[in-house]
Amino acid sequence: MFELLHDSKLIWLYGGVLALLLLSTIIGSVLKARHRADASRSTIDNLNARIRAWWKMSAIFAVAVLTGRIGSLVLFAIISFLAMREYMTLVPTRRADHRTLFWSFFVIMPLQYYLIGIQWYGLFAIMIPVLACIFIPPSIAIAGDTEHFLERASKIQFGIMVCVYSLSHAPALLLLNIPGFEKHDAQLLLYLVIVDQMSDVLQYVWGKLIGKRKIAWRVSPNKTWEGFIGGVLSATALGTALWWATPFTPLQSAALSFMICILGFSGGLTMSAIKRDIGIKDFGVVIEGHGGILDRIDSLCFAAPIFFHVVRYYFVP
Amino acid sequence: MSATHIHPVASLLAAVARGISGVQVQWAGCQPDERQRIYFANHSSHLDFVVLWSALPSEIRAVTRPIAAKDYWESTPLRRFLANNVFHAVFLDRGASTRQTHADEHHFVGRHLIDEMAEALGTQNSLILFPEGTRGTGEKLGPFRSGLYHLAMHRPDVELVPVYLENLNRILPKGEFLPVPMLSLLTFGKPIQVEPGEHKDAFLDRAREAVASLRRIGAA
Numbered sequence: 001m002f003e004l005l006h007d008s009k010l011i012w013l014y015g016g017v018l019a020l021l022l023l024s025t026i027i028g029s030v031l032k033a034r035h036r037a038d039a040s041r042s043t044i045d046n047l048n049a050r051i052r053a054w055w056k057m058s059a060i061f062a063v064a065v066l067t068g069r070i071g072s073l074v075l076f077a078i079i080s081f082l083a084m085r086e087y088m089t090l091v092p093t094r095r096a097d098h099r100t101l102f103w104s105f106f107v108i109m110p111l112q113y114y115l116i117g118i119q120w121y122g123l124f125a126i127m128i129p130v131l132a133c134i135f136i137p138p139s140i141a142i143a144g145d146t147e148h149f150l151e152r153a154s155k156i157q158f159g160i161m162v163c164v165y166s167l168s169h170a171p172a173l174l175l176l177n178i179p180g181f182e183k184h185d186a187q188l189l190l191y192l193v194i195v196d197q198m199s200d201v202l203q204y205v206w207g208k209l210i211g212k213r214k215i216a217w218r219v220s221p222n223k224t225w226e227g228f229i230g231g232v233l234s235a236t237a238l239g240t241a242l243w244w245a246t247p248f249t250p251l252q253s254a255a256l257s258f259m260i261c262i263l264g265f266s267g268g269l270t271m272s273a274i275k276r277d278i279g280i281k282d283f284g285v286v287i288e289g290h291g292g293i294l295d296r297i298d299s300l301c302f303a304a305p306i307f308f309h310v311v312r313y314y315f316v317p
Numbered sequence: 318m319s320a321t322h323i324h325p326v327a328s329l330l331a332a333v334a335r336g337i338s339g340v341q342v343q344w345a346g347c348q349p350d351e352r353q354r355i356y357f358a359n360h361s362s363h364l365d366f367v368v369l370w371s372a373l374p375s376e377i378r379a380v381t382r383p384i385a386a387k388d389y390w391e392s393t394p395l396r397r398f399l400a401n402n403v404f405h406a407v408f409l410d411r412g413a414s415t416r417q418t419h420a421d422e423h424h425f426v427g428r429h430l431i432d433e434m435a436e437a438l439g440t441q442n443s444l445i446l447f448p449e450g451t452r453g454t455g456e457k458l459g460p461f462r463s464g465l466y467h468l469a470m471h472r473p474d475v476e477l478v479p480v481y482l483e484n485l486n487r488i489l490p491k492g493e494f495l496p497v498p499m500l501s502l503l504t505f506g507k508p509i510q511v512e513p514g515e516h517k518d519a520f521l522d523r524a525r526e527a528v529a530s531l532r533r534i535g536a537a
Contacts (some may be wrong), residue, residue, distance in 0.1 A: 082497075084337065085499060085500060086500070088497070089484065089487075089499040093487065095454070097491060098487075098493055099493075099495075102495050102496075102497050105498060
């Protein structure tokens with residue numbers, strides 16, 4: 001079950017993540033000790049809460065990846081479920097959408113992950129964008145309620161595309177048969193997740209340290225040019241430095257990590273715009289224990305499918 | 318029948334309902350307490366009672382019984398089993414209470430209903446009551462029936478706790494039997510009581526407002 005533990009490169013990746021977590025925990029507690037009672041206190045508490053959350057998320061992710069393809073699939077299916085649950089709760093739906101939503105949660109979503117499990121690439125690639133997206137509008141229409149019809153159909157289609165279809169491309173990396181890299185596909189998934197998530201983290205850190213000029217303050221008041229450029233460049237540097245764990249050359253790795261960072265940023269920006277639109281800011285405060293999974297993975301949802309297809313196009317014969 | 322033990326099926330259903338509804342519970346106006354209470358809430362889904370019941374600590378669950386409409390919950394063997402054996406429901410004849418609202422106050426034909434509910438309260442039980450009397454669409458609260466008022470007058474020692482259940486109408490709306498697992502919220506409000514000399518309709522309006530004011534999403 002844990003045969004991946006014999007993969008020395010994977011162990012190095014894990015060790016690196018562990019070292020990073022330890023380092024940030026130390027920095028977090030030093031900051032906490034230094035600033036006992038001043039204005040920056042709430043930022044530091046927030047930082048430490050994030051670091052604690054990262055320990056938990058990394059542990060769950062590490063175990064899931066170690067259990068192999070099934071573990072990764074189950075983990076991502078659960079994340080898809082939780083993300084779509086958040087999304088559909090926030091997006092206004094009507095009574096007539098009920099059965100379509102039931103299908104989305106209990107048929108379409110499991111089927112998508114099942115198709116990856118049985119490695120049926122052809123159907124995996126078209127099931128949601130072609131079949132599900134054609135199924136959804138008539139299945140709402142048959143319930144007879146035409147109010148805001150196009151809006152409702154599109155909202156459900158978008159939710160499934162982002163939370164299920166796009167995200168499922170991350171574990172689908174395990175399907176790719178890259179010559180000379182057959183037994184190491186878990187590293188590719190780890191590479192994508194590390195670069196993508198570190199890009200988010202580093203954008204946050206750079207933004208907090210030197211952020212001044214807002215990028216799109218109407219959409220997301222916390223995003224600054226300094227944070228964006230600093231975060232993307234340092235995460236690209238990190239991704240480049242991880243080339244040894246991938247089938248890429250250092251140059252290819254630099255280009256791909258840069259792409260992951262930019263796509264991740266646009267994912268975050270898109271989801272922020274949606275949150276602004278439906279007034280989720282208040283809602284996010286209300287359901288504090290639940291909110292947040294979509295915030296965590298929005299960047300991955302945009303980066304995973306394109307990373308998957310670029311790697312498939314250039315590295316799978 | 319007194320309800321001092323929890324049926325295993327009840328615990329199972331409570332766990333399932335909590336999982337499906339992802340409910341986040343907030344004790345905004347009071348704390349969990351073993352004193353006798355009447356929890357009164359908005360009603361829009363079959364999940365309402367189970368989710369509310371599951372939000373209570375287990376020692377309180379054991380003494381908290383739902384008020385169930387007799388015509389609906391006695392109509393099939395499964396419903397009867399759930400209401401009677403699993404949740405120790407107190408059955409109420411909705412027809413009689415409707416007639417009562419049209420009756421002259423002095424010839425109060427719903428009297429025996431209040432007596433039944435008071436008897437169910439006994440010395441240690443709490444009740445869960447949906448004063449709208451039926452499930453609504455979840456968008457707007459319906460008018461409250463008078464049972465809550467009469468019960469409160471009959472047992473002034475029992476605390477009346479308003480509860481708002483949010484989003485459950487989207488998870489399992491009336492007329493559907495398969496749930497969609499969205500997230501929901503449950504808020505316990507500040508207990509109210511009948512003020513000295515307060516008229517029935519004034520109290521019922523106030524009780525309704527106490528429930529409605531707990532709404533957290535989409536509130537005006």
